[in-house]
Amino acid sequence: MKTELTINGRSRAIDVEPRMTLLDALRDAAGLKGTHAGCEHGVCGACTVIVDGDAVRSCLMFAVQCDGMEITTIEGVAADPGELDVVQDSFCETHGLQCGYCTPGMVLAAKALLAVEKDPSDEQIRDAISGNICRCTGYGQIVEAIRLAAKRLRESNTAAMEAGE
Numbered sequence: 368m369k370t371e372l373t374i375n376g377r378s379r380a381i382d383v384e385p386r387m388t389l390l391d392a393l394r395d396a397a398g399l400k401g402t403h404a405g406c407e408h409g410v411c412g413a414c415t416v417i418v419d420g421d422a423v424r425s426c427l428m429f430a431v432q433c434d435g436m437e438i439t440t441i442e443g444v445a446a447d448p449g450e451l452d453v454v455q456d457s458f459c460e461t462h463g464l465q466c467g468y469c470t471p472g473m474v475l476a477a478k479a480l481l482a483v484e485k486d487p488s489d490e491q492i493r494d495a496i497s498g499n500i501c502r503c504t505g506y507g508q509i510v511e512a513i514r515l516a517a518k519r520l521r522e523s524n525t526a527a528m529e530a531g532e
Contacts, residue, residue, distance in 0.1 A: 370434045375443025383430045390414045392430035393440055401441035401471050412499030415472030416440050422479035441471035454478055454516040463512030465503035472499050477513045485521055
């Protein structure tokens with residue numbers, strides 16, 4: 368069945384079976400391999416994407432459920448190819464990633480949080496990433512990365528406001 372998915376700002380008509388997960392539609396039908404398949408039971412968070420502003424586990428949603436919704440994957444986070452988003456750059460600077468498997472899901476969970484909370488507490492950050500498992504970093508650097516990204520975003524917004532933008 369044809370499903371109209373808006374992925375990273377681009378509308379795509381994708382032929383999917385009614386039982387195809389959003390994860391499989393993104394990876395196989397759309398060719399976006401940055402969303403990782405982990406447990407495929409909604410436990411690990413490796414498949415986290417943003418759907419209509421909310422961080423969701425794409426292995427738990429059917430692609431047909433997302434017809435007409437706005438989906439953001441890790442490929443759509445940065446403004447231009449080869450560039451890093453503020454959150455991605457903060458993860459790199461604070462060593463909030465090691466093997467990188469959980470990183471796309473963590474970045475998207477962080478972006479969903481920072482879209483609604485400009486100055487999150489460590490408790491709010493931990494809650495936002497609580498559905499994402501990382502076996503490498505111990506989470507300290509991930510929390511630090513999100514805290515740094517929030518600070519940078521606040522400062523850039525302040526500078527833009529002062530410049531009259």
